[in-house]
Amino acid sequence: MSDLTKQLKSFEKRVRLVRAWRGLAVGAFLGAVISSVWSVLDWRSVVYTEWAWMVMLTAAAAIVGGLIGLVRKIPAEQLAESIDRRAGLNDRLTTANERSASAESFDSALRLDAQEQLASILPKRIYPIRLSRWHAGALGFGALAAAIFVLGNTPVALSEEAKKDRAELKRQAENIKRVTKENFETPDAQQEMSAAEKKLADEMRRFDRDLEKAHLNKEEALQKSNELAQKADELMKEAAKSSEQSMAQAETARDQLMKGELEKAGLENMSPQMAQMSDGQRQEMMDRAKQERKNLDSQLQSLQRQLDEINKKLSNPNLSAKERSELEAKKKELEKQIAELNKLIKQNSDLQKALDLSKEAKAVFQKMMQDPLFKELMEIEKKLAQDAKEASKSGHPKLTDEERKRLKEQLEKLAAQLKDPKAMKEYLEALLEAMKRAKRLGRCNGAGLGINGLPGLMPAPAGPGSPTEDIWHGDNGQIHKLDKPEASRGTTTTDVISGEQRPASGPMPYVEIKAPSLVGNRSSVPYKEVLPSYQKKAESALNRQQIPKEHQKRVKEYFDSLTGANRH
Amino acid sequence: MPEQPDATWFCETFERVRSEVQKTIVGQHDIVEGVLVGLAASGNVLLEGMPGLGKTLLVRSLSKALSLQFSRIQFTPDMMPADVTGTNVLGEGRLSEFRRGPIFANIVLADEINRATPKTQSAMLEAMQERSVTVGGKRHPLDEPFLVMATQNPIEQEGTYPLPEAQLDRFFYKLIVPYPSKAELAEVVARTTGTVEQDLETVASREDVIRMRAIVREVPIAHPVLDYGLSMIVATHPEGEGSSPTAQRYCRYGSSPRGAQSLITAGKVHALLAGRFNVSKEDLKRALKPVLRHRILLNFEAEADGMTADKVLDEIIGFVDTKDRDPIKV
Structure with missing residues (x-):
């Protein structure tokens, strides 16, 4: 390294320092300009910002600028030229640097001259650290950004009432923040959220920010919270629906598992439902079937008698043509009814046979139920099913997050113990899926409740009918499922659920099934809304041949009677 | 020294x-x-x-x-x-x-x-x-x-x-x-x-x-300085890259390559007279007018505007100086 190069090193260091100082200012200037724009947009509620973010942006830009200035390459020839200019060296350094390796007559004197000149110059004299336009610009724009931010976020010129409103909105923002965090920002939620949920979460975050910064007035906040609550409700409904579907799938998987067991025992045509009946239920069904058979037999005898009488009358040759044709029509009608009755009698005898066989099937299931693994899975399924039904009905899942977590862990533990891989695994997977959906339901419900919980925005509640839990936000098209809360606290009773009778006259093949009600309250959801999903489930069960052939028609007819498909 | x-x-x-x-x-x-x-x-x-x-x-x-x-x-x-x-x-x-x-x-x-x-x-x-x-x-x-x-x-x-x-x-x-x-x-x-x-x-x-002439030729000139001198020469041309607005307006013809040679040689003499062993931009500026004032041919507009060759050259120096900036911005 030549002496001149060594001398230039100290200047290079100085230039780096000064460049870093300038880069810092340039970066800070750009950061401050962006922050100013940002604060304007924040004021106009286009984007959201915090003062700390703006400071961080400006500082980051300044640091980046400074670093760039510090590390940027400084070519020796440029440095020499720059020193020449600043120190008035009349291009001595430039020429000496260029001819550092040359040995012509003037070169050595030239280098010596340049070195002497350079030695008398202090780097800090020609490269002073001073405030430039960039620094002034950075300070100016920084102040501007701060001013805009402060003006947009401080209730400087507001009335007392407006200030109160602002304070209230800010308080509500805390609620929304908490709800969003609890429901959408947990590690599980981050992984499992659907696109719609993510969108809702984003909207809630934006709402929270707008409330926090009081970018909305009270009416707008109310409107927005209603919108969000409605969205959360819709999502919850959707989640409830999919949760129920998952449960149905789990049930199907379980039935399949059971069916497999029945097949192993040589009971291919036995449905798992029948096999699971209690002795009492079986006996009750058998008694009813026998009773029904008696009724059918007596009806048949009566019809047969009527038919015999008509035949007798028809054998009379003195009948007029009109009388004959009337009798013929009646005869035809009777024959039709007899045929129907015969059909029902056959079905009845099939049912009785099936009920007989179900005793054997039950033995198979009892054996199966002894398996602790299966028992546990059934238990989980029961809980999930109850939760899904509860959520679907009332809009509030029964299980807490903690309970769901526990169930999930239990399922995962069971998965590790599986011995009969295929059928059991399918069942387990279906339950896991149902679990996931149930979690989603919980999230949406939590969000919906959280948004609804902004009573501070509402006019003061007064008298009966005031918002208690979920109906503060006015009419948003929701169905208030728990409009009579006391009804949900009834004891478990047995209700009769039957298809809606069609107005057509004459005998109609339908069977009344007595089933226990869930929690003793009546459903206020119009059956037309839920019917399609149940019908679909029944059809899919039919398609999968889980229902004995002899009962399939009955099921189909039942749903047809409800939808009126056979009316025309 | x-x-x-x-x-x-x-x-x-x-x-x-x-x-x-x-x-x-x-x-x-x-x-x-x-x-x-x-x-x-x-x-x-x-x-x-x-x-x-x-x-x-x-x-x-x-x-x-x-x-x-x-x-x-x-x-x-x-x-x-x-x-x-x-x-x-x-x-x-x-x-x-x-x-x-x-x-x-x-x-x-x-x-x-x-x-x-x-x-x-x-x-x-x-x-x-x-x-x-x-x-x-x-x-x-x-x-x-x-x-x-x-x-x-x-x-x-x-x-x-x-x-x-x-x-x-x-x-x-x-x-x-x-x-x-x-x-x-x-x-x-x-x-x-x-x-x-x-x-x-x-x-x-x-x-x-003869010896003086030989010594003059040995004085070195750095590339940026040479470039500066040539920029001044090119700036006198009424057309082409590097032409100055003044030349475009007032010159019929700019300097010939002989002008560039003369400028650099004159710069070398001035460098020696200033006690330096290198040509500086100042040397070239000093030599510019005597070297170029008879080499640029002004047009009628220059005459009408009262422009002389020296005035045109002053503006050309200004033009080249504005483009000649410190390569290190700090």
Whole structure:
């Protein structure tokens, strides 16, 4: 390294320092300009910002600028030229640097001259650290950004009432923040959220920010919270629906598992439902079937008698043509009814046979139920099913997050113990899926409740009918499922659920099934809304041949009677 | 400041000659220096000024200070080219013999060159550039060092012919001789109307002049400086890349490559005179006007706007300076 190069090193260091100082200012200037724009947009509620973010942006830009200035390459020839200019060296350094390796007559004197000149110059004299336009610009724009931010976020010129409103909105923002965090920002939620949920979460975050910064007035906040609550409700409904579907799938998987067991025992045509009946239920069904058979037999005898009488009358040759044709029509009608009755009698005898066989099937299931693994899975399924039904009905899942977590862990533990891989695994997977959906339901419900919980925005509640839990936000098209809360606290009773009778006259093949009600309250959801999903489930069960052939028609007819498909 | 024998000798010799010349020439320091720069840079010098300003005296004084062969040609409208270059005459034994004209000298004073017709003026062309004269198909080299010092009266004066561009381009420098100040005039009067006459001594030899010229060529110039000089040359062109708005507006023709050569060489002389071993941008700026003022041809608009070549060159320096920035922004 030549002496001149060594001398230039100290200047290079100085230039780096000064460049870093300038880069810092340039970066800070750009950061401050962006922050100013940002604060304007924040004021106009286009984007959201915090003062700390703006400071961080400006500082980051300044640091980046400074670093760039510090590390940027400084070519020796440029440095020499720059020193020449600043120190008035009349291009001595430039020429000496260029001819550092040359040995012509003037070169050595030239280098010596340049070195002497350079030695008398202090780097800090020609490269002073001073405030430039960039620094002034950075300070100016920084102040501007701060001013805009402060003006947009401080209730400087507001009335007392407006200030109160602002304070209230800010308080509500805390609620929304908490709800969003609890429901959408947990590690599980981050992984499992659907696109719609993510969108809702984003909207809630934006709402929270707008409330926090009081970018909305009270009416707008109310409107927005209603919108969000409605969205959360819709999502919850959707989640409830999919949760129920998952449960149905789990049930199907379980039935399949059971069916497999029945097949192993040589009971291919036995449905798992029948096999699971209690002795009492079986006996009750058998008694009813026998009773029904008696009724059918007596009806048949009566019809047969009527038919015999008509035949007798028809054998009379003195009948007029009109009388004959009337009798013929009646005869035809009777024959039709007899045929129907015969059909029902056959079905009845099939049912009785099936009920007989179900005793054997039950033995198979009892054996199966002894398996602790299966028992546990059934238990989980029961809980999930109850939760899904509860959520679907009332809009509030029964299980807490903690309970769901526990169930999930239990399922995962069971998965590790599986011995009969295929059928059991399918069942387990279906339950896991149902679990996931149930979690989603919980999230949406939590969000919906959280948004609804902004009573501070509402006019003061007064008298009966005031918002208690979920109906503060006015009419948003929701169905208030728990409009009579006391009804949900009834004891478990047995209700009769039957298809809606069609107005057509004459005998109609339908069977009344007595089933226990869930929690003793009546459903206020119009059956037309839920019917399609149940019908679909029944059809899919039919398609999968889980229902004995002899009962399939009955099921189909039942749903047809409800939808009126056979009316025309 | 480090010592460099050649540079030191150059400066000393230059100063000696200058001092000697200044014994007879009162004031006109820039003119004297310009003429000496031309001498050191092997360039012909054109001196322009009103009659009686000491142009001829300057050249005569210079020739006295240097032990060089001097000849003076007083140009008149009836002068023929052969009167300058010489001619073949029949000598003894009826043999053709070349008789040398006044151009065959080391320093030729072409007095009032613009009074001669262009034909005679052009007779100087070959001598000034090629340092030789061709007569009757035979080339006759001129002695070194060779230097033409031409004087001319302002073109506006009656009975003058403007020098052709090709000939003007061959002048290294064009110096405008100004009127003396009152104090200088008093000194002139005192010196010339008294009884004491100044005798000039010879202070430098022919070899010294040749050595000076050789030393000048060794002065280095850095690329950025060269680039700066060439930018000034290009900026005089009315068209093309690097052309300045002033040149585009006022110039019909810009500088030739000879202008660039002259500028750099003049810069080298100025560098040595400033005690440096390198050419600086300031040296080039200093040499710009005498090098280029006769090499750029102004248009009618310049004349109408009262623009002179010097004014145009001032603007060109400004134009190039604005583009010449510190490469390190801090």
